[in-house]
């Protein structure tokens with residue numbers, strides 16, 4: 001159907017002298033068609049439609065503007081619009097059309113200027129084409145080709161990484177990506193003036209225009225005068241970032257803060273509180289264990305609270321990276337003070353029942369981006385180093401990427417500072 005439509009449109013572009021060819025016999029047609037190729041420029045296609053065959057109106061959906069408002073203006077009677085909405089619902093529900101997104105109306109190239117096609121772009125890549133015939137309607141989905149080009153950026157930080165990138169017109173998303181890669185290595189709240197970075201990253205391009213960033217391929221972050229390299233590499237289908245030695249830049253958390261324990265109460269948004277005798281959310285996981293059992297930090301980090309409160313009893317809070325903080329409640333005794341750096345497995349206190357507790361246990365709380373979440377439902381892929389079998393490949397890729405990184409800023413013109 002679509003193919004036929006395109007062919008018909010293509011023919012419509014041809015001049016009158018060519019349309020008269022249809023009455024000729026085959027041999028003459030072929031000859032004349034050859035001549036035609038020389039005189040008519042290549043037709044331009046967009047969304048699978050021949051742009052030259054129509055008057056194309058391009059605009060953005062206005063607030064509270066519906067498909068009907070647009071199509072009525074382009075001489076489509078309401079019954080046809082209604083038919084279009086109903087019959088193409090399976091492909092795209094027009095109620096999902098959002099203001100601010102781009103649309104195109106392909107109108108007939110005559111005095112009527114009647115809409116033949118309506119194209120909606122929910123984003124810069126995807127599109128839906130609605131075909132509006134006199135009695136039949138149809139729709140199809142498509143996607144523009146996204147190409148990837150390699151880009152580099154570098155800079156010296158004066159305020160924040162985010163600001164440095166924003167000032168230089170580089171997507172601040174790059175800052176988010178960088179802080180994820182270096183979450184365990186660099187505390188982005190303690191960035192020094194003069195710290196710097198170099199990045200090789202992917203840029204996503206549609207129709208020759210950048211639409212966003214893809215993954216970071218390699219980076220070097222210089223922090224307090226030290227270089228921290230990160231190289232992307234895939235082993236066993238799992239992509240991760242590794243350092244110079246081939247160790248993962250991520251660190252996994254321990255599953256529980258106690259070695260031998262049982263879960264006595266899970267994270268839930270609603271539970272009957274045995275002491276307070278009412279339903280209230282439980283934002284932690286309780287691990288029951290005998291009084292005095294050592295409590296471990298589930299990951300490397302810094303102690304940001306070590307104190308006592310009426311409900312929590314003796315508790316400790318550990319900041320692990322820029323996104324994750326953990327908290328341990330009802331300790332009998334604390335074994336750390338604010339500012340201490342701890343390693344995964346370090347004993348930060350001992351099980352007790354201080355505060356609001358019925359028996360000895362740790363109430364373990366996991367904060368992610370400032371919100372308490374069920375750590376048992378969080379997915380933490382293991383942070384394995386490069387396996388023996390991939391070491392040679394990794395080394396080769398690493399050298400290549402390091403050379404690339406070291407050149408960034410030397411022959412590159414996109415200076416960010």
Ligand SMILES: [Zn+2]
Pocket residue numbers: 265282284285286362363364
């Ligand atoms: Zn609890």
